[in-house]
Amino acid sequence: MVLENQSIPSVGDLLVEVEQRFAGAELFFGHGTDNARDEAAALVFHVLGLEHGGAPGNYAEPVSEEQRLEVLGLAARRVQERKPLPYLLGEAWFAGLNFMIDERVLIPRSPIAELIATRFEPWLDAGRIRSILEVGTGSACLAIACASAFPGAKVVATDISADALAVARINVAKHDVAGRVQLVEADHLDGIRGTYDLIIANPPYVPRDEMAALAAEYRHEPALGLVSGADGLDSARRILQDAPGLLNADGLLVLEVGAQWQAIEEAFPDLAFTWPEFEHGGIGVAVVQAADLFSRA
Numbered sequence: 391m392v393l394e395n396q397s398i399p400s401v402g403d404l405l406v407e408v409e410q411r412f413a414g415a416e417l418f419f420g421h422g423t424d425n426a427r428d429e430a431a432a433l434v435f436h437v438l439g440l441e442h443g444g445a446p447g448n449y450a451e452p453v454s455e456e457q458r459l460e461v462l463g464l465a466a467r468r469v470q471e472r473k474p475l476p477y478l479l480g481e482a483w484f485a486g487l488n489f490m491i492d493e494r495v496l497i498p499r500s501p502i503a504e505l506i507a508t509r510f511e512p513w514l515d516a517g518r519i520r521s522i523l524e525v526g527t528g529s530a531c532l533a534i535a536c537a538s539a540f541p542g543a544k545v546v547a548t549d550i551s552a553d554a555l556a557v558a559r560i561n562v563a564k565h566d567v568a569g570r571v572q573l574v575e576a577d578h579l580d581g582i583r584g585t586y587d588l589i590i591a592n593p594p595y596v597p598r599d600e601m602a603a604l605a606a607e608y609r610h611e612p613a614l615g616l617v618s619g620a621d622g623l624d625s626a627r628r629i630l631q632d633a634p635g636l637l638n639a640d641g642l643l644v645l646e647v648g649a650q651w652q653a654i655e656e657a658f659p660d661l662a663f664t665w666p667e668f669e670h671g672g673i674g675v676a677v678v679q680a681a682d683l684f685s686r687a
């Protein structure tokens with residue numbers, strides 16, 4: 391509570407207060423930020439409606455007691471419930487775009503965003519991309535980011551979860567891409583017809599027995615979006631099996647498997663995987679040329 395004779399707190403004061411709260415709480419960061427300071431900034435700037443581009447100039451702006459209490463209330467929930475911040479705020483930023491997010495979908499964080507930013511070059515001739523297929527779309531963040539990066543392309547995006555697809559539909563409408571992003575309820579690629587220039591997937595890839603060891607924050611996310619069989623590769627196997635029949639001759643498969651990248655190399659020793667490095671973190675995104683998939687299909 392701010393007494394009348396006390397000075398009015400600034401954005402900078404509130405940032406320090408929340409950062410200290412987060413830093414002392416043994417939180418897991420990894421759902422949009424990777425440290426207490428950035429997470430505090432995401433919360434404070436969201437509630438105050440500030441632009442991150444305005445920092446640090448806006449640190450001196452005053453904060454009303456009502457705003458401060460709202461921020462501290464959300465910070466308390468972040469600490470007590472161990473709920474990832476995007477679920478508390480109802481939104482996440484991905485590939486420079488804003489998405490509506492709730493606990494029906496995984497929080498967007500795939501490093502594939504970096505490949506979308508460079509339009510999958512040098513592996514694809516970006517100007518020729520007309521058709522994109524995504525498996526396991528969740529919030530539709532990857533599908534919509536692709537639609538934005540490739541304005542001349544159509545995107546088909548599947549998910550087995552009707553709940554996830556309800557959120558995806560909200561985001562497709564929000565970004566006004568319903569004419570180019572088609573959402574399909576399907577088990578992986580079952581029932582999908584046609585051929586595509588690009589198939590992307592960030593499927594579940596956590597081995598079943600490793601779920602219990604994950605930080606508490608992950609338990610707020612749908613297990614369907616995380617777990618994939620005993621070795622984490624059930625979904626990846628299905629995608630590798632079906633992709634050859636759905637790719638154009640000069641097409642590309644981009645398949646995220648995270649920490650399972652060595653396991654998939656061992657499971658498919660005759661397949662040429664390329665593993666891009668990422669500037670902003672993340673590992674285990676395989677790039678596979680259609681020609682290499684065809685030669686073993």
Ligand SMILES: C[S@@+](CC[C@H](N)C(=O)[O-])C[C@H]1O[C@@H](n2cnc3c(N)ncnc32)[C@H](O)[C@@H]1O
Nearest residue numbers: 498526527528549550551577578592593594615
């Ligand atoms: C790791 S999440 C990725 C979500 C989103 N593409 C992203 O990158 O944030 C995996 C998604 O795959 C979906 N999924 C799980 N099993 C599936 C299946 N058998 N067929 C289609 N989608 C599935 C989940 O519902 C979830 O939305």
